[in-house]
Amino acid sequence: MDFEPSAAAADHTRRMRAFLDEKVLPAEPTYDAWRLERRGTPQEWDLPPVVEELKAEARERGLWNLFLPSVSGLSNLEYAAVAEVSGWSPVIAPEAINCQAPDTGNMETLHLFGTPEQKQQWLEPLLAGEIRSAFAMTEPDVASSDATNVQTRIRRDGDDYVISGRKWWISGTADERCKVFIVMGKTDPDAPRHRQQSMILVPRDAPGMQVLRHLPTFGYQDQHGHSEIVFDDVRVPASNLLGEEGGGFAIAQARLGPGRIHHCMRLIGMAERAIDLMVRRARDRVAFGRPLADQGVVREQIALSRIEVEQARLLVLKTAWLIDEHGSKGAATEIAAIKVAVPRMACTVIDRAMQLHGAAAMSDDFPLAYFYTWARALRFADGPDEVHLRSVARQELAAHE
Incomplete structure (x- = not known):
């Protein structure tokens, strides 16, 4: 390695x-x-x-x-x-x-x-940066940490599929450049538990799709928004199905693996910038006759932050290497581990930087309040900590059977 x-x-x-x-x-x-x-x-x-x-x-x-x-x-x-x-x-x-x-x-x-047609219609403009997209899985009425709970129905009707249901915390929806939604729902509630779900492409302008509201996170509304959406008998061609019927859960797992590690990579950068701001503040500010950098408790906070970032980075790099060598399935335990460890680390490091900045940290004069908001949100996004801890524990216990 x-x-x-x-x-x-x-x-x-x-x-x-x-x-x-x-x-x-x-x-x-x-x-x-x-x-x-x-x-x-x-x-x-x-x-x-x-x-x-x-x-x-x-x-x-x-x-x-x-x-x-x-x-x-x-x-x-x-x-x-x-x-x-x-x-x-x-x-x-x-x-x-x-x-x-x-x-x-x-x-x-x-x-x-x-399919080739789906790639031409949606992937090419996404790769060109001409449009944006959203992933609609989470629902307000069920515990969406278990993806098999989704209640949105995707029903075949002749040459079409009809989608009915409600989603929320769907990122990117407020931005009008968001032109397509990948929607997860149930095509066969009577199938085996992990074969009930499918994924389908829904254009933004499909009749019956309505954005109810944009949800703030700790009071922040980012430029792309996180929204609650209703699908009221939204009809799309059967050719909009992604993969095969019943393949939605497997597609979700394939999608979330790389996404989780990308989040963690960026969180390392956020934590690094928090340390940079912490060190600058410690050198520039004076309290009780000495720079904050001369205070023992401040030095300890800086040192702990550096140690924790380095630990998290090594685990992320190991996970990236495993994905390259063995695919997302071969790195499943490590993906789950970093999804717990890295957002927690980032929250801790950013919180220390905020404490060193005093009340200024809560303002928009520094990026720290925003950083903390999204580091904390990422303990929910792509699966909450508890789900990933469950996965790691399951693997650990299985190794000793």
Whole structure:
């Protein structure tokens, strides 16, 4: 197991860091000011023009669609360091290089399971950064941590499927560029438990699909939104089915594996930026006649944060290597482990940085409150901690039978 960066990984990481420092971080104030002016208006969900400028710049620099090995040529291990750098600016950088959730998982799903026609209609414009997409699985009326609980019905009717149900926390929906939904529902409630579900592509403009509301997270409304949606007898052609009937659960597992590790890669970057801000604050601020950096308790917080980030990064790199060598199934336990360990680590490190910044940390003057919000949210997204702990425990117990 060798984590020495390859020449390709080192080159892409170097160029990504230069792009971040030269273009992305300087664009953050412009992005924030543009959104602040439109907060509470119908234009709140519009994309700040600076992002399109950054996307063009990223393409010119060869930093585009790096998450998809078949397109970029980078392995998961090689991509890890690039994704970490993008995590320094999680609102802007991932989209600037077309490596943002939930589109990465949706593009991987279409790449693996889409028909040629589906790929032409949806995957190609997603890879080009022309549209965005959403993944609709979570429901308000059932415990969606168990994906077999979904109640949305997908019923065959002649040459069509008819979708009925309610979803929520569907990321990206507020953005009008979100043109297609991958919807998970039940096609056969009487089939074996893991063969009841299917996935289907639903265009945004399909009659009967309604966005009820956009859900804030700790009071934040990000530019893409997280929404509650109703499917009221939405009719789509049978050709919109992804894969085969009854294959939805398997597709979900294939989709969520890489998505979980990408989240963790970016969280490492968020934690690194939190440490950077913590150190700068500790050097600049004076309390009780000495810089905060001279206070023993502050030094301990910095040291613990560095240790915890390094531990988490090594587990993420091991998981990326295992996926490259053995596929997502061969890394299932490690994927579950990092999905618990890394968001918890990020929450802890960001919280320490917030404490060092005092009340300023709760303002928009620093990115820490936003970082904490999404690090905490990622303890739910793609499965809550408890589900992943259950998976790790099951494997550990099975090894001793």
